Structures are given as C-alpha cells and as structure tokens.
Amino acid sequence: MTTETSTEKKYPTHAVYFLTDKKGSDQKEWNKAGAAWIHLDNDGMNLSLHLFGQQIPLVVRKVKPKE
Numbered sequence: 001m002t003t004e005t006s007t008e009k010k011y012p013t014h015a016v017y018f019l020t021d022k023k024g025s026d027q028k029e030w031n032k033a034g035a036a037w038i039h040l041d042n043d044g045m046n047l048s049l050h051l052f053g054q055q056i057p058l059v060v061r062k063v064k065p066k067e
Helices: none
Strands: 014-021 028-038 044-051 054-061
Touching: 014 044
Parallel strands: none
Antiparallel strands: 014 028, 028 044, 044 054
C-alpha cells in the first residue's frame, strides 16, 4: 500500500462535467468543466472548474454535526 504525503504531486481523482440537452436526442451531452482531488483526510475535495473562460477553485467538505 502506498501513502501520499502533502508534498507529492497530486493528480485529479475525479472529472467534473455539466450536462446539456443534446439536439434531436433524449440523452444529455456531457461537457467537461474541470477536475477534482480528494483530500487526504477523505472528508472533502478541491475542485478546479473552467467555466466562462475563468478558472474557479472550490472546496467541498463533509457536513459535520454541531456538538
């Protein structure tokens, strides 16, 4: 088993897409919008979206109950 340290190069673990209607079809067209990386603690991820000509960084974290 390998472990990842915070200094190692991290590659995306997920791709991010948005869906649009495909003309003449009931299916949706998948449009790549960016990439995501799972945090080392597995409680969230970083997203890097490329929309409207801009790079938009986001962080997603699990909701933890208030004590």
